[in-house]
Amino acid sequence: MHILYTLLVILFSLSHTASADGGHAHGPDGSHISGAFDSGHSGDTIVLSEDSIRNIDIQTEEVATQEIAPQLSLYGRITTDPRRISRIGAQFDGKLSKVYVLIGDEVSKGEELLATTPIQIGTKSTKISSPTAGFITEIFASQGAVFQTGDPLIEVSNLSRVIFEGDFFDSTHIANLNSKQACSVTTKRYRTRVFPCSIETIDAQLKGTPPVGHVHAVIENLDNVLQPGMTGQIHIAVGDEKPRLTIHHDAVLGHFEKQFVYVREGNSFLRRDITTGNSFGEYIEVLQGLKVGEMVVTQGHYQLQFATSTGSLKEDASKQDSHAHEHHSSEKHDHTHDHSTHAHSH
Numbered sequence: 504m505h506i507l508y509t510l511l512v513i514l515f516s517l518s519h520t521a522s523a524d525g526g527h528a529h530g531p532d533g534s535h536i537s538g539a540f541d542s543g544h545s546g547d548t549i550v551l552s553e554d555s556i557r558n559i560d561i562q563t564e565e566v567a568t569q570e571i572a573p574q575l576s577l578y579g580r581i582t583t584d585p586r587r588i589s590r591i592g593a594q595f596d597g598k599l600s601k602v603y604v605l606i607g608d609e610v611s612k613g614e615e616l617l618a619t620t621p622i623q624i625g626t627k628s629t630k631i632s633s634p635t636a637g638f639i640t641e642i643f644a645s646q647g648a649v650f651q652t653g654d655p656l657i658e659v660s661n662l663s664r665v666i667f668e669g670d671f672f673d674s675t676h677i678a679n680l681n682s683k684q685a686c687s688v689t690t691k692r693y694r695t696r697v698f699p700c701s702i703e704t705i706d707a708q709l710k711g712t713p714p715v716g717h718v719h720a721v722i723e724n725l726d727n728v729l730q731p732g733m734t735g736q737i738h739i740a741v742g743d744e745k746p747r748l749t750i751h752h753d754a755v756l757g758h759f760e761k762q763f764v765y766v767r768e769g770n771s772f773l774r775r776d777i778t779t780g781n782s783f784g785e786y787i788e789v790l791q792g793l794k795v796g797e798m799v800v801t802q803g804h805y806q807l808q809f810a811t812s813t814g815s816l817k818e819d820a821s822k823q824d825s826h827a828h829e830h831h832s833s834e835k836h837d838h839t840h841d842h843s844t845h846a847h848s849h
Contacts, residue, residue, distance in 0.1 A: 549772045550812040561803035571783045573742035577669035581733040587661040593654045597621040602646045608639045637661040669718040669737040677707045679741045690735030738784045749786040754799040765800040
């Protein structure tokens with residue numbers, strides 16, 4: 504009987520705790536979580552202190568109008584320019600006695616790459632040097648391997664100019680492509696950089712399974728940051744330029760059917776739903792939701808989704824929370840006293 508009574512007291516206390524709190528949630532540390540600062544909907548505002556803004560490292564960019572032409576964007580990859588590849592072959596039958604470099608190594612002209620030993624008895628080892636400055640893009644034989652005259656041994660590529668190979672799977676794109684069109688390349692590795700290019704060839708025949716055609720564009724790669732195998736997109740202008748309201752891709756959050764940004768006004772950050780149009784390299788057209796001159800967050804907006812306001816808003820929330828907890832604590836104390844007295848009498 505005593506156990507049953509104790510359980511009833513606990514259940515009563517729990518139900519009273521929930522009602523006294525007005526249904527508000529609490530964090531693991533007991534802190535109050537107010538629905539007033541929920542940033543999950545368009546129109547919600549977060550106010551942060553200067554310290555919080557610095558800690559999150561929030562970066563912004565101004566919404567602007569740009570003269571941009573419609574673009575066709577194709578996925579593809581960086582490849583070496585075959586006209587800038589030096590392939591070194593064996594001049595005699597022999598064995599590869601030493602390999603001094605690895606694939607991807609940057610080498611200078613005249614640098615030693617391999618040591619070979621002719622099969623002919625009494626002949627000394629011969630070292631092979633690089634005929635040009637560049638990068639090792641292929642090694643055809645491992646150390647100790649036997650080779651014959653004419654076999655390829657190593658490949659050095661000059662990457663100061665590279666090729667981007669873009670794929671298209673729809674023959675309707677062919678009519679919109681020509682070598683005079685302006686183009687640029689963006690890569691996953693260097694998301695903030697745009698590399699100008701020029702279309703060199705268009706392979707209009709769709710081949711393979713699935714059928715695919717290719718656009719080949721030349722990129723000047725003077726700082727050698729683009730390496731064979733890197734993936735990205737080529738963006739080809741396929742129409743006349745006209746003014747478009749654009750923002751950087753990095754500012755956009757959400758999914759295709761529901762995209763949003765954070766607009767900064769002083770220390771306030773307003774979540775706003777937007778409607779986007781076509782992509783133009785690293786920028787995307789905004790059809791609805793923004794206007795010229797507004798500042799959108801391009802870095803730190805992921806953290807803003809989980810941030811709570813500081814400063815005056817936080818103080819107001821603390822006052823409300825403190826009042827609720829005082830009210831709850833007072834009532835809980837009175838009920839606890841009543842039950843204790845009742846239990847003693849019983």
